[in-house]
Every structure is written in C-alpha cells, then in structure tokens.
Amino acid sequence: PTYEAIDPVRFIGNHSSGKMGHEIAISAAQLGAEVILISGPSQLKTQHHLIDLIEVTSAQDMFEACDKNFRKVNVFIAAAAVADYRPKNVASQKIKKSTSTLSIELEKTIDILETLGNQKENQFIIGFALETEDEIENAKLKIIKKNLDLIVLNSLNDEGAGFGGPTNKVTFINKDFLIESKSLKLKEEVAKDILEKVVLHLKK
Numbered sequence: 001p002t003y004e005a006i007d008p009v010r011f012i013g014n015h016s017s018g019k020m021g022h023e024i025a026i027s028a029a030q031l032g033a034e035v036i037l038i039s040g041p042s043q044l045k046t047q048h049h050l051i052d053l054i055e056v057t058s059a060q061d062m063f064e065a066c067d068k069n070f071r072k073v074n075v076f077i078a079a080a081a082v083a084d085y086r087p088k089n090v091a092s093q094k095i096k097k098s099t100s101t102l103s104i105e106l107e108k109t110i111d112i113l114e115t116l117g118n119q120k121e122n123q124f125i126i127g128f129a130l131e132t133e134d135e136i137e138n139a140k141l142k143i144i145k146k147n148l149d150l151i152v153l154n155s156l157n158d159e160g161a162g163f164g165g166p167t168n169k170v171t172f173i174n175k176d177f178l179i180e181s182k183s184l185k186l187k188e189e190v191a192k193d194i195l196e197k198v199v200l201h202l203k204k
Helices: 019-030 059-072 112-117 135-146 187-202
Strands: 035-039 051-055 075-078 085-087 106-108 124-131 150-155 170-174 179-181
Touching: 019 035, 019 051, 019 187, 035 059, 059 075, 059 112, 075 112, 075 187, 112 124, 112 135, 124 135, 124 187, 135 150, 135 170, 170 187
Parallel strands: 035 051, 075 124, 124 150
Antiparallel strands: 085 106, 150 170, 170 179
C-alpha cells in the first residue's frame, strides 16, 4: 500500500498487505531474475540475494522510485495498491479534536502505471486491477489507457480474493483481450502463474 499523510500522526491508507507483490518478487528471484522490489509500508521483509528492496511511503515516493528504475528493467509488474488521492494540504502539527467534524480536501495522485506505460520502450508491463463492478470491461479500458501487455484482474466479489488474506482468484487479460480465468489459489501460486506469463514473453 501507500500512506498519504494527513498530519504527522494520521494518514490515508488501504487494507493491502503487500503480500502479492512480495510473492512475485520472490518467485522471480527464484527463477534467477535480478529484482527491484519497490514496496510501500508492509510488515513483510522479503530477503533474497537477487532482490534489491526499496522501501517507500507515499504514492509520490513510489512514483519517483519507479521512474528512476523503469528504464533499467525488462519487465515491470505493478502490483502495489497505490493511493488514488492524497490530502491537498498536510498539517505540520497533529490536528486537535476541536470540532465534531473534520473535512479534508483530496487531490489526485499521479497515475504511476499510466505515466510509465506511456513511456514504454521494450518493457513488458503487467498491471493489476481490483474491481467491484463491470470487472472485465474496466480491466480492458485500463489495458488501453495505460498501454499494458497484461492485466491481472481480481474482484472483491470473489470470496478469498483481494486484500489481506493468503489467497487470490485472478483473471488474466492480455493486450489482445484474450481472457484466462484461474481458480482460487495461494498467493505464492498466483505469483508463479504470473511469472509463467513473463517467461513465455521473454522466450519469444
């Protein structure tokens, strides 16, 4: 996930554990790939001699780290649950509980995947989509808008999928809109399925 500061104590975040991204990094390293793992705040501390772990906090931090490393890589997998919005103004001191309500104006964060997707040279880019309605159509739109080669779709309507848990149920959609649905699996098994797609591409 990313954390977007409200004040020095509070932030806006989400329920992502980061496990899916870390499992992908481990699977890639086990296949012999040199991995740059850019991770938001997480209790996971993935270690492997082929993994270079870069820890960030906010969406802007993550964008800057991804942008700095994007041209070094052959494959870019965007599994992080990055905040879409952040507080427009961050309080320098802790906000006191002085009124019954608190209004916070939000502004959009940079879309990392769209920005880098439209700078793509020869990178194979995989994005993720977590949807609650019109899942397939929304995922297809993201492929076009963000110039992706493959999207990994999960729906919060599927039991056992999404944030927090050890499992995920995904559907692969490639840039030709070919759809492949997978059964509910442990996230480490989903990671291996994703890396299979990468290996097939690199063998072309």
